Amino acid sequence: MRHISVPNPQVEQALGLIREHDLLAPSMHVFPTEDGKSRLIPLDFGAPLSLPDGLADFDIVEHEGKPDERVDSDWWTHLSGLLGEETVERHGEAWPSSHEFFGDMMIVRLDEEVAGYSQQIASAKLQSHPHIRLVLSDRGVLGELRIRDLTPIGARRENEIILENIPEDITSTQVMVRESGRSILCDPTRAYFSTKLQSERLETLNLAKELRSLLGRPLRVCDPFCGVGPALATLLGEPNLVGEALASDLNPDAVEMLLDNLRRWDHRDYPNAPLPLSRIHPDRLVGVADATTLPSHPLTSGNWDLLLVNLPHRTIELLPTLIPLLDTQSPSLVRGRVIVAESEIDAANTAIQSSLPNRLEGTPEPELRIKRDYSSTLRLCSFEAWIATTSEGE
Numbered sequence: 402m403r404h405i406s407v408p409n410p411q412v413e414q415a416l417g418l419i420r421e422h423d424l425l426a427p428s429m430h431v432f433p434t435e436d437g438k439s440r441l442i443p444l445d446f447g448a449p450l451s452l453p454d455g456l457a458d459f460d461i462v463e464h465e466g467k468p469d470e471r472v473d474s475d476w477w478t479h480l481s482g483l484l485g486e487e488t489v490e491r492h493g494e495a496w497p498s499s500h501e502f503f504g505d506m507m508i509v510r511l512d513e514e515v516a517g518y519s520q521q522i523a524s525a526k527l528q529s530h531p532h533i534r535l536v537l538s539d540r541g542v543l544g545e546l547r548i549r550d551l552t553p554i555g556a557r558r559e560n561e562i563i564l565e566n567i568p569e570d571i572t573s574t575q576v577m578v579r580e581s582g583r584s585i586l587c588d589p590t591r592a593y594f595s596t597k598l599q600s601e602r603l604e605t606l607n608l609a610k611e612l613r614s615l616l617g618r619p620l621r622v623c624d625p626f627c628g629v630g631p632a633l634a635t636l637l638g639e640p641n642l643v644g645e646a647l648a649s650d651l652n653p654d655a656v657e658m659l660l661d662n663l664r665r666w667d668h669r670d671y672p673n674a675p676l677p678l679s680r681i682h683p684d685r686l687v688g689v690a691d692a693t694t695l696p697s698h699p700l701t702s703g704n705w706d707l708l709l710v711n712l713p714h715r716t717i718e719l720l721p722t723l724i725p726l727l728d729t730q731s732p733s734l735v736r737g738r739v740i741v742a743e744s745e746i747d748a749a750n751t752a753i754q755s756s757l758p759n760r761l762e763g764t765p766e767p768e769l770r771i772k773r774d775y776s777s778t779l780r781l782c783s784f785e786a787w788i789a790t791t792s793e794g795e
């Protein structure tokens with residue numbers, strides 16, 4: 402989570418400005434830095450990349466957010482009020498103490514042991530989080546398109562909490578999520594989107610800026626697993642960073658929402674309905690496409706400076722097929738995410754390194770960095786690889 406680091410004497414003034422601009426992350430703590438000389442103030446996910454005057458000169462620090470325990474204790478109090486202390490204690494860690502926010506929706510995973518209490522869980526969550534409209538239980542991710550299997554278990558209409566026969570007009574899962582100053586239209590039941598990847602996208606932004614400095618011009622960005630487009634949202638927010646862009650996905654529903662998003666981020670017309678990959682503007686190739694077909698497509702082959710490979714279960718397998726998308730007449734960059742068993746990370750690094758062309762001199766060998774646990778044995782990792790210009794005759 403992004404925090405703004407403010408020296409102690411300026412904290413009150415900075416907090417005032419942050420509140421005035423509505424940039425403070427709700428239900429999170431302000432806490433001291435290790436040396437105790439500054440405070441880290443949590444920024445809302447929707448806060449823009451460039452902060453307003455008066456705040457722009459402070460350092461931005463990535464740090465795990467510290468939740469305000471009062472909201473948490475509220476949920477336990479409401480749950481105990483509905484079910485009694487004894488039942489709550491009996492099921493201990495099986496209760497869904499964590500959850501994911503998605504606009505005005507909350508997604509929870511229900512352990513089988515407490516699934517029979519879904520209504521009480523939804524009610525306690527809705528009471529402790531008054532800004533939430535809909536609570537959904539999550540039964541995991543489905544298939545190649547990575548869409549979520551979600552069931553509404555409770556909703557709010559004005560002051561009423563509804564737990565049975567929830568009317569359809571309040572169960573819509575299509576929402577706008579604010580991130581880094583952009584609104585992203587998404588629907589987790591129709592297309593993949595994760596609110597947890599903001600820092601990943603900010604890292605990609607910093608790498609892209611480095612590549613721009615190296616090339617001395619805006620980048621040609623290829624995002625062939627783009628979903629609803631969140632990586633591009635962040636990159637397009639930086640002036641003169643993106644020249645040409647390719648944004649495609651196999652899922653037509655993802656492309657439908659992507660078109661809506663691009664219309665707002667790019668301030669230009671885009672079609673309403675999903676269409677096969679097409680040149681919609683001279684510098685925008687957008688549409689439905691199987692990424693594995695792009696390297697042999699004359700419109701897309703050998704054309705890109707920055708390639709994003711975000712299909713973590715298959716990145717290593719697909720990487721050799723996707724490399725011909727890069728323009729190796731100048732330095733380029735591959736940024737990828739991979740899900741792999743921790744015990745297999747060395748083998749995965751070797752596979753990545755052997756499928757890439759020559760690395761740019763002076764840059765580190767691509768290596769997976771663990772970002773978080775995906776399961777008890779699997780880790781979600783990311784890497785970047787700087788690719789050299791192909792020498793003549795190679």
Ligand SMILES: C[S@@+](CC[C@H](N)C(=O)[O-])C[C@H]1O[C@@H](n2cnc3c(N)ncnc32)[C@H](O)[C@@H]1O
Pocket residue numbers: 545546547592593594595598625626627628629630631632649650651652655690691692693711712713
């Ligand atoms: C993990 S999601 C990433 C989406 C997006 N980049 C993001 O960060 O939100 C992977 C995406 O790849 C898409 N996908 C799966 N197989 C594909 C293929 N063969 N060609 C293109 N897209 C594919 C899925 O529909 C999904 O949107």
